[in-house]
Amino acid sequence: MQTNLLINGQWKSASSGKTFSVDNPATEDILAEVQRGNAVDVQQAVDAAKSAFNEWRWITANERGAMLHEVVAKTHQHWDEIAELLTLEQGKPKSENEEEVEWTANTFTYYAEMGRMMRGQVIPSGERSQLNIIIKEPYGVVGCILPWNYPLLLLAWKMAPALAAGNTVVIKPSEMTPLATLLFIEKCCDHLPNGVVNVVPGFGDAGQALAEHPDVPMIAFTGSVATGQKLAGICAPMMKHTHFELGGKDAFVLGPDADIKKAAKAVSYSALINCGQVCTSSERVYVPQHVRDEFAGHVTDLVKSLNIGPGMEADTDVGPMIGAQYREKVIGHVEDAKQKGATILTGGGIPEGKGYFYQPTVLMQVDHSMKIMTEETFGPAIPIMGYGNIDDAIEWVNNTPYGLGATLRSNDPKICKRFFEEVKAGTVWINDPLTDNYAGPFGGMKMTGGGRELGEEGFTTFMETKHVHWDFSDEPKDWWLPYH
Numbered sequence: 238m239q240t241n242l243l244i245n246g247q248w249k250s251a252s253s254g255k256t257f258s259v260d261n262p263a264t265e266d267i268l269a270e271v272q273r274g275n276a277v278d279v280q281q282a283v284d285a286a287k288s289a290f291n292e293w294r295w296i297t298a299n300e301r302g303a304m305l306h307e308v309v310a311k312t313h314q315h316w317d318e319i320a321e322l323l324t325l326e327q328g329k330p331k332s333e334n335e336e337e338v339e340w341t342a343n344t345f346t347y348y349a350e351m352g353r354m355m356r357g358q359v360i361p362s363g364e365r366s367q368l369n370i371i372i373k374e375p376y377g378v379v380g381c382i383l384p385w386n387y388p389l390l391l392l393a394w395k396m397a398p399a400l401a402a403g404n405t406v407v408i409k410p411s412e413m414t415p416l417a418t419l420l421f422i423e424k425c426c427d428h429l430p431n432g433v434v435n436v437v438p439g440f441g442d443a444g445q446a447l448a449e450h451p452d453v454p455m456i457a458f459t460g461s462v463a464t465g466q467k468l469a470g471i472c473a474p475m476m477k478h479t480h481f482e483l484g485g486k487d488a489f490v491l492g493p494d495a496d497i498k499k500a501a502k503a504v505s506y507s508a509l510i511n512c513g514q515v516c517t518s519s520e521r522v523y524v525p526q527h528v529r530d531e532f533a534g535h536v537t538d539l540v541k542s543l544n545i546g547p548g549m550e551a552d553t554d555v556g557p558m559i560g561a562q563y564r565e566k567v568i569g570h571v572e573d574a575k576q577k578g579a580t581i582l583t584g585g586g587i588p589e590g591k592g593y594f595y596q597p598t599v600l601m602q603v604d605h606s607m608k609i610m611t612e613e614t615f616g617p618a619i620p621i622m623g624y625g626n627i628d629d630a631i632e633w634v635n636n637t638p639y640g641l642g643a644t645l646r647s648n649d650p651k652i653c654k655r656f657f658e659e660v661k662a663g664t665v666w667i668n669d670p671l672t673d674n675y676a677g678p679f680g681g682m683k684m685t686g687g688g689r690e691l692g693e694e695g696f697t698t699f700m701e702t703k704h705v706h707w708d709f710s711d712e713p714k715d716w717w718l719p720y721h
């Protein structure tokens with residue numbers, strides 16, 4: 238198992254000699270001791286990436302595309318190995334991790350081709366003798382700082398377009414989940430020139446050193462709002478380009494016409510995949526008041542039928558949470574709701590035995606005085622609230638500082654159109670929650686951050702714009718001076 242830092246093509250120990258433990262959230266056993274990178278290692282990684290950039294940016298887009306396709310081919314060869322390690326360190330069921338590896342490979346395929354197709358634009362010039370060109374250029378070294386919930390997918394959404402655009406990268410994986418990232422880079426990216434991809438596992442101090450480094454003009458970050466705010470404070474005075482994908486509190490609304498049995502299945506899925514640890518998890522559910530109890534009954538029956546267990550067991554539906562402190566937060570939200578009058582229809586407890594498990598929990602009698610309806614819970618909880626008319630539901634969906642996603646189940650076109658026009662969120666799903674599309678931009682509004690990953694926007698975000706104004710005539714122009 239790879240546990241070292243990757244700098245300039247060399248796997249090496251951390252300069253401090255320190256390591257940190259990565260555990261299996263299903264058993265709490267230590268999986269590995271990983272080298273803990275710090276500012277000194279970040280300095281070396283940035284030096285390597287900066288030097289590699291001078292060559293990588295001039296390699297033809299065709300060659301870069303071919304190398305990114307090779308990443309995909311190697312990912313297919315190591316598919317199972319990567320999905321297994323991801324399951325062991327992250328916790329979600331292996332089938333979900335197999336999908337994560339597949340989406341990772343597909344992201345590389347998508348950007349390998351997009352990189353071959355785009356470098357800018359020619360615009361109409363002011364005079365016949367002139368040519369005006371808009372060139373898209375790579376920034377240089379891009380710092381990629383990652384969370385633990387989709388370690389590889391969220392890496393691919395940054396790394397693939399950044400490399401395709403001609404940048405080099407320094408990756409700081411989450412301290413909770415560095416192992417699958419190291420394996421992926423070791424097995425699938427070993428043909429890339431030295432220094433193009435560097436990995437410094439470690440904690441927040443390593444991420445901060447990356448953000449503070451003057452030779453890193455762009456930071457691409459996915460994580461919490463609190464860390465995003467710290468990074469914004471570092472990057473803004475240095476005028477760095479930032480790409481932030483932060484937290485959410487997505488709502489799921491059942492339109493008055495929705496089939497409640499089908500909706501119950503959709504809600505259970507969108508609230509519980511990855512044990513509710515998805516930035517776009519449905520964290521609050523609004524249903525017409527007159528069907529609330531019946532709908533909640535269907536959701537409860539479904540949730541009770543799910544198997545909780547280690548992600549490596551074939552019949553597991555819901556794995557453990559990533560760690561004790563994250564589970565504490567969910568417990569706090571559920572307790573707060575209970576104290577304020579919520580009813581627990583199922584769950585609300587910790588199963589016996591080891592691992593950071595928490596029973597998927599369905600709550601009713603909830604309102605907006607409760608944390609579980611207003612703050613990001615990031616766990617397996619489904620609070621269900623009734624609404625009198627759809628105006629209230631749409632107002633509630635928007636009544637949050639976040640703006641990542643929102644889901645509606647309805648076949649009433651008038652309600653659908655109102656919903657997607659009035660809801661302030663980066664993605665609106667109608668009838669099919671949480672689905673990504675490589676060609677469709679993904680990201681948030683408001684406190685979720687303004688970046689977009691995937692699609693063309695997710696590529697051009699890793700390039701800056703230069704306008705070239707070129708005149709081919711030797712005739713003097715009317716260059717104003719002297720005025721007399």
Ligand code: NAD
Pocket residue numbers: 382383384385386387391409410411412439440441442443444445446448459460461462463464465467468482483484485515516613615641680681685
């Ligand atoms: P986090 O903010 O705690 O950590 C994310 C990364 O930032 C880690 O690599 C961490 O080591 C690093 N970090 C911590 N402090 C830092 C500092 N001061 N300077 C630089 N780097 C620092 O987030 P997390 O707990 O790993 O992830 C969960 C959060 O991520 C949730 O809020 C979730 O909503 C969000 N998320 C958002 C999206 C999205 O696309 N919008 C996707 C997935 C997760």
